[in-house]
Amino acid sequence: MARAATTSDVFNAIAEPQRREILALLRAGERPVTELAHELGMSQPGASKHLRVLREVGLVRVREAGKQRLYGLDARGLRPVHEWAGGFERFWNESFDRLDTYVQDLKQARQED
Amino acid sequence: MARAATTSDVFNAIAEPQRREILALLRAGERPVTELAHELGMSQPGASKHLRVLREVGLVRVREAGKQRLYGLDARGLRPVHEWAGGFERFWNESFDRLDTYVQDLKQARQED
DNA sequence: TTGACGCATTCCCATATCGGCATACGATAG
């Protein structure tokens, strides 16, 4: 078995830096492929490929506009990512200087719930 | 070129479902490798490999405890992920029923710059 | 219709997985 297909889920899709950059750019609005490619310093086929991945996981949508295809952001798929990471918030706020005692306390706290 | 090494950054590390499961388990406290492997239904070498990746991106740390090695969570590295995704919050809160018009407005706004 | 333009797809390569299996390694028990 190899790595799961990047097109299989959002976490894989956003694992690639250039795809995150595309998403960031699209926050400012729709853009045609060539413009994205140029702004990110990648080839047109390269941009198309990344956009395809983003499309397949639903982070991006296309709209036909004559010769061009305008890609737009659909960030709803990022919400699960945000929530997943947020589930660890209380942990990164803790002091890790004494991880051992920290974990002990946590166990204790959980038992008191 | 292939995909960047998964050990290169946190986004890649958490792209793998089993690694996310490991992190989830570790929220309850430190655990030795074998226990993790058993709880996740994976082989010991498998667990060790995933733990290595998590270690290399700093999401996990080890503590020697006699024969065992206790792995503990260090969620600080997940904060950037949370914040990155959070940067899109206002977008997933938008109504996408009228995405077209929404984007139109946005595009228009860009042209007026 | 023909040509130019914008984009997607395909093929190829070098690489990085992930999983299984065997094995090496460090620490402890006897």
Added chain:
DNA sequence: CTATCGTATGCCGATATGGGAATGCGTCAA
């Protein structure tokens, strides 16, 4: 010292990847 337990690592195979180059294809302009 030696056997054993708990882990880490090495090697293999099957697969997915990202990038480059070439190409297919639909749309619009002349």
